[in-house]
Amino acid sequence: MFEPTTPTLNSPNSVLANALLSTVDMLRPRVREARPERIEFVVGTQINGVPHLGTNLVQSAAFLLAQEARNVFRLETAVRFSALDNAPYEIVLDPTSGHDYQQTYFHALGRLGVEKLVGRYYRPFFDSLSSATDVEYVAETYTEQQAGPAFRAEFLRTLEAEEDLRWWLSPSTGVVHTRIPCPMCGWAEKRAERTRLVRLDGEGALYTAVCQNHGAYDTYIDPTDAAYLDLATLYRNVVKERAFTRDTTTLHVMLKGGDWAGGCQLVDGALEALGTPGRRMPVRVFTPQVLSDTGGKLSKSLIRAAGGLASVSGGEPWMLSTTGWPGTTDQFVDALLWLVRHLLADPKHFFRSFTAQESRHKS
Numbered sequence: 001m002f003e004p005t006t007p008t009l010n011s012p013n014s015v016l017a018n019a020l021l022s023t024v025d026m027l028r029p030r031v032r033e034a035r036p037e038r039i040e041f042v043v044g045t046q047i048n049g050v051p052h053l054g055t056n057l058v059q060s061a062a063f064l065l066a067q068e069a070r071n072v073f074r075l076e077t078a079v080r081f082s083a084l085d086n087a088p089y090e091i092v093l094d095p096t097s098g099h100d101y102q103q104t105y106f107h108a109l110g111r112l113g114v115e116k117l118v119g120r121y122y123r124p125f126f127d128s129l130s131s132a133t134d135v136e137y138v139a140e141t142y143t144e145q146q147a148g149p150a151f152r153a154e155f156l157r158t159l160e161a162e163e164d165l166r167w168w169l170s171p172s173t174g175v176v177h178t179r180i181p182c183p184m185c186g187w188a189e190k191r192a193e194r195t196r197l198v199r200l201d202g203e204g205a206l207y208t209a210v211c212q213n214h215g216a217y218d219t220y221i222d223p224t225d226a227a228y229l230d231l232a233t234l235y236r237n238v239v240k241e242r243a244f245t246r247d248t249t250t251l252h253v254m255l256k257g258g259d260w261a262g263g264c265q266l267v268d269g270a271l272e273a274l275g276t277p278g279r280r281m282p283v284r285v286f287t288p289q290v291l292s293d294t295g296g297k298l299s300k301s302l303i304r305a306a307g308g309l310a311s312v313s314g315g316e317p318w319m320l321s322t323t324g325w326p327g328t329t330d331q332f333v334d335a336l337l338w339l340v341r342h343l344l345a346d347p348k349h350f351f352r353s354f355t356a357q358e359s360r361h362k363s
């Protein structure tokens with residue numbers, strides 16, 4: 001009923017595409033070197049509302065690559081989905097300090113509220129992808145991730161190398177934004193202007209910060225306590241990927257939208273500053289982006305500012321809010337898998353981006 005149009009793809013060559021016969025070959029050097037027992041494809045998504053096509057495309061690519069890697073390398077594969085519930089839910093200006101304060105989705109909605117959001121927008125989609133590709137997945141929230149002793153211990157270790165790390169995490173100012181939300185209300189200074197690391201000892205780290213409503217507070221972060229640790233995007237990726245490098249049985253492959261490619265140079269610099277051995281550096285696969293007419297990524301907020309979807313040739317409502325897809329979740333997944341399989345079939349198609357016009361489907 002919702003058959004995709006037959007794309008007449010004519011993709012330019014690139015250094016990477018030219019080096020590969022198949023997209024999944026991207027993983028072969030590391031698989032041969034690391035000799036893992038299994039491969040996990042890691043995909044993280046900010047859960048700030050209804051997903052758009054670009055998000056679902058990365059996720060579909062994760063399942064299809066997992067399926068293909070299982071066949072090609074004869075290894076067990078799975079997908080790990082991180083629902084980033086530390087995305088800002090609300091940002092307010094504190095008139096007294098002139099600093100922005102923010103509240104995460106987790107702090108605004110609570111654990112059950114976040115579960116409900118993931119259950120509404122992601123679970124049915126992932127269940128359908130999983131059953132269509134026969135690939136298992138685990139879903140975790142950022143809140144669960146930051147509460148894990150391995151993640152927290154890894155964070156504490158980065159503090160010992162802070163001097164080497166901070167320019168990678170914040171090249172313009174060298175100031176790293178580590179948000180420690182107020183234990184009373186859960187709000188935190190967005191840019192952590194008054195958050196200070198006052199003591200780092202063998203057990204943990206003592207921070208002081210200032211809440212707009214409750215004044216100054218102390219928070220001690222150690223591997224097992226419950227204090228919330230809200231790391232900005234680059235820092236979170238560094239800590240997460242550094243923790244993955246310690247797992248010698250599972251190879252973790254980061255799936256990211258193509259707009260992440262530049263940012264990963266900073267993550268890599270930080271991982272090197274932490275002494276990560278070259279052979280343990282993460283493997284990354286960048287997926288095609290869906291672009292507007294300007295060549296910029298299809299962005300909900302920019303399109304809204306430009307007066308709506310009419311500003312994008314070929315733009316359709318479901319591309320921005322995939323709940324607007326005029327069919328069932330399984331039909332949506334079938335169409336996406338068809339599309340991404342087609343792209344994966346030739347590295348020239350996969351390692352490039354597409355305009356909304358090219359991504360249309362006929363009904």
Ligand SMILES: [Zn+2]
Nearest residue numbers: 182185211214
């Ligand atoms: Zn407070």
